[in-house]
Amino acid sequence: MTASVSFYNNWKAAINDAALRAATVKVTLHNSTYTFAATQSVYADLSNELATANGYTNGGLALSSITWGQTSGTATFDAADLVWTASGGSITARRAVMRVVGTFNSQVDPLILSWLLDTTPADVTATSGNTLTLQLNASGIYTLA
């Protein structure tokens, strides 16, 4: 005998809407020395974030315009694209990491996901006076289907 479970569409949207509507979500940039591990849980587990310099502020950039909606059974978490402007030097990063700021489910600053910015793998760089834009996917940051 095999049992199964199915979510109601409304809950897919409701669960993260309730959780994220009051939350601050930030994205940090890390250099090539940082190694991603799916077992890392909170911001304190991370290493090699860029220092405050050249237009980057240690601690990361907050997502703005967060949306979380459900269409035809697929819920989508999304936000405005992220933009840093390099000034006085270059911004160079290998990975970006997204987290919730604050205590969430009894964890302080829990991690959500990480992007490898160039799968070669290679660094990405914005030189002084130019912007580094993380253009979020047309399908959103992530979906729950």
Add this chain to the structure above:
Amino acid sequence: MTPERRERLLQRRARLEQHIADPHNTPLAERRAEWTAELKSIEAELAGAPSPSGTIVELPAGNLSAKAN
């Protein structure tokens, strides 16, 4: 404007319009102001305003699957 950028803007516009129109989101005044401002920016870019320049990283979307288990 790249095809990927255009697709991103069109999908994002649809999402923002949906959120702004949803009466359940009425209490989210701060988010509503952000949505409205971003929607205005997207409309301007689709109408011909300059797209972002510099280094642009096109990110993949993630998926959390609520599969039966």
